[in-house]
Amino acid sequence: MKITIEGLTKKFGExxxxxxxxxxxxxxxxxxxxxPSGCGKSTMLYxxxxxxxxxxGKIYFDEEDVTYMAPxxxxxxxxxxxxxxxxxxxxxxxxxxxxxxxKVPKAERIERAxxxxxxxxxxxxxxxxxxxxxxxxxxxxAIARALVxxxxxxxxxxxxxxxxxxxxxxxxxEIRRIQQETKVTTIFVTHDQxxxxxxxxxxxxxxxxxxxxxxxxxxxxDNPANAFTANFLGVPAINNIYGSVKDGRFHTHDDSAVxxxxxxxxxxxxxxxAFAIRPEAIELAKEDVNFKAYLVHTYAMGKxxxxxxxxxxxxxxxxxxxxxxxxxxxNIHLKEKGVFIFDEETGERxx
Amino acid sequence: MKLGxxxxxxxxxxxxFTKKWEPFxxxxxxxxxxxxxxxxxxxxxxxxxxxxxxxxxTGKYTGLGLKNFELVLKDRYFIQGMQNTFRYVLIxxxxxxxxxxxxxxxxxxxxxxxxxxxxxxxxPMVTSATAVGLAWKYMFHxxxxxxxxxxxxxxxxxxxxxxxxxxxxxxxxxxxVWNMLPFTIILLLSGLQNIDKLYYTAAKVDGASTLRIFxxxxxxxxxxxxxLTMVVNSISAFKVFHELxxxxxxQPGIAYNLFTVVYYIFYQFxxxxxxxxxxxxxxxxxxxxxxFIFTRVQMWIQKRFDN
Amino acid sequence: xxxxxxxxxxxxxxxxxxxxxxxxxxxFWMITGxxxxxxxxxxxxxxxxxxxxxxxxxxxxxxxxxxxxxxxxSVVVTISSVSLSxxxxxxxxxxxxxxxxxxRDTIFALLLALMMVPFxxxxxxxxxxxxNMGLLNTRLALIIPFTSSIFYTYIxxxxxxxxxxxLYRSAKIDGCSNWQYLWKVMVPIARPSLVTxxxxxxxxxxxxxxxxxxxxxxxxxxxxxxxxxxFMTEGGAxxxxxxxxATIVVLPMMxxxxxxxxxxVTGVSKGGLKG
Numbered sequence: 001m002k003i004t005i006e007g008l009t010k011k012f013g014e015x016x017x018x019x020x021x022x023x024x025x026x027x028x029x030x031x032x033x034x035x036p037s038g039c040g041k042s043t044m045l046y047x048x049x050x051x052x053x054x055x056x057g058k059i060y061f062d063e064e065d066v067t068y069m070a071p072x073x074x075x076x077x078x079x080x081x082x083x084x085x086x087x088x089x090x091x092x093x094x095x096x097x098x099x100x101x102x103k104v105p106k107a108e109r110i111e112r113a114x115x116x117x118x119x120x121x122x123x124x125x126x127x128x129x130x131x132x133x134x135x136x137x138x139x140x141x142a143i144a145r146a147l148v149x150x151x152x153x154x155x156x157x158x159x160x161x162x163x164x165x166x167x168x169x170x171x172x173x174e175i176r177r178i179q180q181e182t183k184v185t186t187i188f189v190t191h192d193q194x195x196x197x198x199x200x201x202x203x204x205x206x207x208x209x210x211x212x213x214x215x216x217x218x219x220x221x222d223n224p225a226n227a228f229t230a231n232f233l234g235v236p237a238i239n240n241i242y243g244s245v246k247d248g249r250f251h252t253h254d255d256s257a258v259x260x261x262x263x264x265x266x267x268x269x270x271x272x273x274a275f276a277i278r279p280e281a282i283e284l285a286k287e288d289v290n291f292k293a294y295l296v297h298t299y300a301m302g303k304x305x306x307x308x309x310x311x312x313x314x315x316x317x318x319x320x321x322x323x324x325x326x327x328x329x330x331n332i333h334l335k336e337k338g339v340f341i342f343d344e345e346t347g348e349r350x351x
Numbered sequence: 352m353k354l355g356x357x358x359x360x361x362x363x364x365x366x367x368f369t370k371k372w373e374p375f376x377x378x379x380x381x382x383x384x385x386x387x388x389x390x391x392x393x394x395x396x397x398x399x400x401x402x403x404x405x406x407x408x409t410g411k412y413t414g415l416g417l418k419n420f421e422l423v424l425k426d427r428y429f430i431q432g433m434q435n436t437f438r439y440v441l442i443x444x445x446x447x448x449x450x451x452x453x454x455x456x457x458x459x460x461x462x463x464x465x466x467x468x469x470x471x472x473x474x475p476m477v478t479s480a481t482a483v484g485l486a487w488k489y490m491f492h493x494x495x496x497x498x499x500x501x502x503x504x505x506x507x508x509x510x511x512x513x514x515x516x517x518x519x520x521x522x523x524x525x526x527x528v529w530n531m532l533p534f535t536i537i538l539l540l541s542g543l544q545n546i547d548k549l550y551y552t553a554a555k556v557d558g559a560s561t562l563r564i565f566x567x568x569x570x571x572x573x574x575x576x577x578x579l580t581m582v583v584n585s586i587s588a589f590k591v592f593h594e595l596x597x598x599x600x601x602q603p604g605i606a607y608n609l610f611t612v613v614y615y616i617f618y619q620f621x622x623x624x625x626x627x628x629x630x631x632x633x634x635x636x637x638x639x640x641x642x643f644i645f646t647r648v649q650m651w652i653q654k655r656f657d658n
Numbered sequence: 659x660x661x662x663x664x665x666x667x668x669x670x671x672x673x674x675x676x677x678x679x680x681x682x683x684x685x686f687w688m689i690t691g692x693x694x695x696x697x698x699x700x701x702x703x704x705x706x707x708x709x710x711x712x713x714x715x716x717x718x719x720x721x722x723x724x725x726x727x728x729x730x731x732s733v734v735v736t737i738s739s740v741s742l743s744x745x746x747x748x749x750x751x752x753x754x755x756x757x758x759x760x761x762r763d764t765i766f767a768l769l770l771a772l773m774m775v776p777f778x779x780x781x782x783x784x785x786x787x788x789x790n791m792g793l794l795n796t797r798l799a800l801i802i803p804f805t806s807s808i809f810y811t812y813i814x815x816x817x818x819x820x821x822x823x824x825l826y827r828s829a830k831i832d833g834c835s836n837w838q839y840l841w842k843v844m845v846p847i848a849r850p851s852l853v854t855x856x857x858x859x860x861x862x863x864x865x866x867x868x869x870x871x872x873x874x875x876x877x878x879x880x881x882x883x884x885x886x887x888x889f890m891t892e893g894g895a896x897x898x899x900x901x902x903x904a905t906i907v908v909l910p911m912m913x914x915x916x917x918x919x920x921x922x923v924t925g926v927s928k929g930g931l932k933g
Contacts, residue, residue, distance in 0.1 A: 384806025392779075525902055
């Protein structure tokens with residue numbers, strides 16, 4: 001099912017949680033709503049589920065306007081952060097519950113529940129109570145319960161945040177697998193960019209209730225629309241050197257360093273900007289020298305070394321070949337990909 | 352699309368999980384009961400207390416005023432009732448609290464036969480005070496009661512617990528303390544169980560003796576619970592009344608010497624012909640005021656210790 | 659160190675033992691008294707045990723004084739008033755915890771304030787209300803004033819509030835009605851609290867004395883505790899009969915206590931200070 005969101009806004013009194021949000025989610029995609037906590041992504045999810053009412057704007061499921069439709073009529077499945085399993089019911093009863101409400105005959109209920117249980121790999125635990133399951137298993141039950149009624153849309157609210165690091169990796173793969181097997185359109189809320197990058201078809205990046213950018217994860221990374229996107233994605237984070245462009249060259253504010261780069265041409269002279277470099281864009285120069293950096297410290301990472309360098313008074317991180325000698329200056333070259341210039345105040349991208 | 356699910360109120364759409372009629376239906380049975388048997392009588396009794404020369408059958412009264420209160424406060428039975436009630440509270444509460452602190456502390460150890468001790472100490476809480484009161488009446492019997500027999504073993508002359516005006520009150524207090532213990536012990540015990548065991552470990556490491564630990568750690572940390580228990584018990588002790596029925600066959604003491612506040616109320620509207628409803632109501636309002644004050648104290652203590 | 663511990667525990671058990679005897683003795687005396695003959699019960703020095711266990715006194719209490727009738731009344735009144743009040747409590751607690759309506763929290767706060775009103779005060783009017791309803795000397799008079807309990811509603815509402823709201827939202831997305839949610843999710847989860855409430859309420863109903871004394875003058879509607887009292891005053895009955903009758907009154911609650919001790923004790927310790 002295709003989802004179209006038009007100018008969606010949600011206000012809680014004076015606070016605007018979601019502001020004038022537009023998006024189109026294609027059928028069968030797995031979309032991540034990504035953003036720092038408090039950015040309105042959960043509110044977005046609840047508006048799609050129908051447990052929060054939009055202040056203004058429209059939501060369409062395919063061509064149908066569902067903005068003010070009751071949740072049970074939307075055909076959505078929602079998985080909560082704390083799973084919200086019914087503690088007094090067994091796993092099977094939990095999964096059957098949505099069908100029981102829909103008055104599906106008992107035999108059919110159980111058959112469908114078992115089928116879903118096989119899909120999420122919990123068929124051995126059908127007679128247990130939620131308290132007898134591990135976090136990952138509870139998560140699977142919650143997903144099974146959301147899927148059993150064959151929803152048009154599956155919503156997951158921070159589904160992995162209650163799991164430990166190892167399980168998180170496993171469940172992330174599982175959610176991807178289950179989504180691909182069922183082909184259900186899925187929206188997944190998270191604040192973890194790594195999680196979002198690894199499983200989604202499309203990331204909707206949000207900040208303060210506003211959409212920042214929406215694209216495929218790699219596009220978002222390679223081609224950020226603004227400083228927020230560039231800074232939010234990537235581990236280690238992108239390097240920012242602050243300064244301005246004079247005579248076609250980038251000068252840091254305190255004039256401690258100069259960067260020569262063709263991107264500088266696209267920047268209005270004298271404007272305060274951030275020169276942003278992805279760590280992996282840094283390499284030792286053979287011919288073209290963009291700037292000089294003083295190597296302070298390195299950490300062995302196996303294949304390469306994570307290196308801390310000073311560019312004038314700014315510190316940057318990059319990857320250099322093993323055995324690069326510290327405490328001396330190097331000529332640095334920047335690769336084509338991963339170099340951006342943003343306005344320091346507005347975050348607008350110049351290059 | 353289901354209309355009316357989302358309600359547009361003050362231009363702010365809101366999800367309505369509650370249908371308009373639902374609160375009404377869910378609350379109706381409860382509210383009917385509370386209205387007829389708590390709210391209506393509350394105002395009715397207060398109003399009645401101010402009606403002068405009220406005759407219930409005709410519903411007529413000569414005016415509104417404080418005459419009923421004047422009658423109550425001048426009535427020697429009411430004064431006696433107040434005195435007895437306060438005396439009862441002041442004697443029964445401290446004694447039962449002290450005994451309960453000791454018993455609760457002892458029960459808070461790792462001991463054997465816990466089910467037996469729990470049964471022994473908590474059973475009176477679930478049994479009819481009237482029925483057990485009859486057993487006490489038998490135990491207090493002047494000639495063949497076990498109490499006088501035991502006193503005789505200690506060389507004390509038999510006491511006419513129930514049939515002599517001077518001993519009536521003591522018998523009532525003994526029975527009252529016995530009645531109050533289970534509830535008090537349970538509350539104090541749960542208070543004790545909420546004290547962090549680390550305090551005891553620390554004190555033992557410092558070499559403090561058992562008695563020292565009791566007075567320097569247990570009692571101070573238990574103090575909020577002790578206070579609260581005392582207030583709650585005072586409220587129920589202030590309503591002392593049905594204890595009188597098994598012991599003196601419905602009289603307040605052998606010679607109408609053990610009036611209590613609640614017995615006075617009961618006596619005015621049920622023991623007299625014709626019943627004096629206005630006087631009973633005025634006494635009830637006074638009871639309410641006293642209990643109101645106790646409750647404020649309880650809330651004040653709760654607030655202080657919560658912070 | 660070892661001898662010190664031994665002394666400590668000896669003192670502990672001796673003190674606890676003395677206290678336990680003091681607490682339990684009236685029950686012992688009541689039950690054995692019920693088996694004593696009229697000579698034995700008035701014996702001095704008192705006899706700890708009857709010479710033999712005969713049930714004549716119990717037979718007399720059940721047949722001559724209509725304790726069998728009282729027993730049935732007690733059962734009927736307790737079951738009816740507890741079921742009705744449990745039902746109103748569940749519905750009201752749900753309304754105050756999950757339904758949304760204007761003034762909900764204000765109304766709830768006012769109800770809490772009403773908990774201060776002593777029953778001994780409002781009894782004056784309630785007595786008249788029962789007379790005006792023409793219910794004097796009926797079992798209904800013992801039931802209907804106790805169908806709504808503010809205290810238990812307060813306790814249950816607090817438990818309902820502690821059930822995560824995400825369960826409610828989740829059920830709502832599945833199309834669960836409030837009525838279904840209450841009975842399929844909330845009530846099963848709240849079962850331990852409900853059991854405690856039902857137990858404490860049953861104990862109070864069974865032992866109730868003051869109210870039955872006011873509204874039941876005839877044997878037809880009397881329940882056990884007031885029946886016992888009436889037996890004593892009207893019949894000038896003898897002590898051995900009284901003890902047998904008192905045992906009949908107390909025994910069901912004793913049995914209940916043996917089976918549900920943990921529920922009762924934790925229920926009292928949790929609810930006690932809030933009342």
